Amino acid sequence: MADLGFEVKEDTALSRRRFPAWLRPLLMLSVPLLLIVGGAWLYLAGRAHESTDNAYVQQDKVSIAPEVSGRIVEVDVHENMRVQEGQLLFRIDPQPYRIALRQAEAALAKARVEVDELGAEVTVADVDIATARSEIAFAKAEFDRQAELLNRGFTTRARYQAAQLALAKAREQMNTATSEARKARVALGSGAAASNRPAAVEAALAAREEAMLNLSRTEIRAPASGIVSQTDRLQVGAMLPAGLPTLSLVADGHSWVEANFKETQLRKMHTGQKATITIDAYGRALSGHVESIGAGTGSEFALLPAQNANGNWVKVTQRVPVRIAIDAKSDRPLIAGLSAEVSVDVRSKTAVN
Template sequence: MADADPRIDRASATETETVILAPPLTGMTEAPAKRRVWLCPVLMISVPLLLIAIAGYFWLTAGRFVSTDNAYLQQDKVSVSADVAGRIVEVAVRENQPVKAGQLLFRIDPAPYRIALAQAEAAIATARVQVSTLATDSGSAAADISSAKADIALAQATYGRQAELMKQGFTTRASFDAAAQQVAAARARLATANASANKARVQVGSGTGGSGAPAAVQAAMVQRDKAALDLARTAVYAPVAGTISQSDRLQVGQMMITGLPAVSVVAAHAAWVEANFKETDLNKMCVGQPAEMAFEAYGGLKLKGHVQSIGAGTGSEFSVLPAQNATGNWVKVTQRVPVRIAIDAASPRPLIAGLSTNVTVDVRGHC
């Protein structure tokens, strides 16, 4: 009867299904357990080794490098101004344009300076005419000297005869005094002629420097040279090769004042990095130590360099308003010293003045 009972058959079937399904579930739970057993020893060994390697790296490199991100790329910036005043009539460059040394930047109206040069040339001609006149006066003065000497000789002879006649009583005192007065007058005329001749010789004489030209002519030639120099300076050229910057003041028609900066040229021949290191980083730093520079503008670009010089004072010493430490609320602040880093190799990317830079200096080599 038990075999014929359907409830007993269903219960037996359920037990059979349970027994058949149990082995696969047991196998699925054993595989992760095996993997965890294999992973634990690996982690227990690798993690300490990794920590030891990191600690060893920091221990080996501790004190080897000093770095700062307070560093900026610097380049020579030449402010160009006009040596003469005038109105700008030509502008030959534009902003950010590369230029070569000696290239025309702008030109000032040359017309007033051409007139000044012509006036200087006329002054030279006038001076030469004056010198010719003085030379003629010098010849006249020589003739006057000869005439005065002849008058003196005649007056002295007359005076001698009057003196003999005076001794014999054959002349009057008035005639004797007149003869003496004629001698004195002749000597005065001779002195005047000598003075005139000396004056003419001095005025006709050579100028300074052994040029052989009369002083008046030489002075006029100097004025001519100055006028020619001013005319040449109406054209302003680039003093160095570089890139044009701050050219907004170069406008045709604008008046240019002498000495006022008109445009800047950022020199292309030299660039360096000014790194402001903490004063506590300078203990082992010295000139010549290698350095590496990374630029925030160019990811991945690193340039080699070396310490070229260490500043003679901290940044606060040369500030417009230096710190006043002799106060009651004084707080100690770590000072920074500018260190100049020279770039040893050419950069594949353009170096722009003012770029932010990260500098690392290898201080293994002691000073």
């Protein structure tokens, strides 16, 4: 025990020699002061930045669906395959649509033949009208001459009546020819269409164009460059209805981060403010800026928005989606859906482009 007491006294003496008496009060004051300064700095830094870890990488996603129905006869892609814009993804059996195109072309040819026949009928009717007009002129002159001769007593009433009957017959032929011409023109088309393309030909042309369009739609191509996914439905021999989403395409070239900030964090936030983005998968910071602030909270765009007009209402802090544009291109792939942390510098008062 005596040895132990001696060692303690020796350690106490050594500590006194290391820390003089005048330094101990200074240390006692500086430590709390440093804690106060550090706390104040953290408080001010917290007020200058708004942060959230409720953020995710987003990219343009296209849901690809065939515009015509049919059986799949060719598949040229697989899961997570990179494709270029315009590259063939899969093909639907084109044979039914080739047949439909031939039928449309035959209908167009028939319509043109019918139009030519109607045009010939119009021409014949016009000739008949001209002939009837000449016969009316001749019969009118003969009738006037017989009437004059009858008044002078140089002809008989029978000849006068014969001339009158011939004039009436010529006028009747004129009416018949005019009616036939009118019918032919109605069948052919009237106005500008008659001199350009009649309605029957226009309809047949439209049907052929639709058949050609449907045939071209049997080849489903990539609308943009990117990576295809969800290709499980693409099996040769499977039947696909028109409009059914079949696979997805994550397009290249445009990535952003959607950060869901609390509504209380938006007081000083506006577009153009600088932001720091840290992708969890890589742990590296990227620079960005606030591109836009959502027009509503996430719950407002739900299929069934919450109804708070009842007696069991509980106030819950809402989150608003904020789009953060990425300024610097990452050397690592930004995969849609990756988690991220976002910190926005809200000290700037004006938007920065």
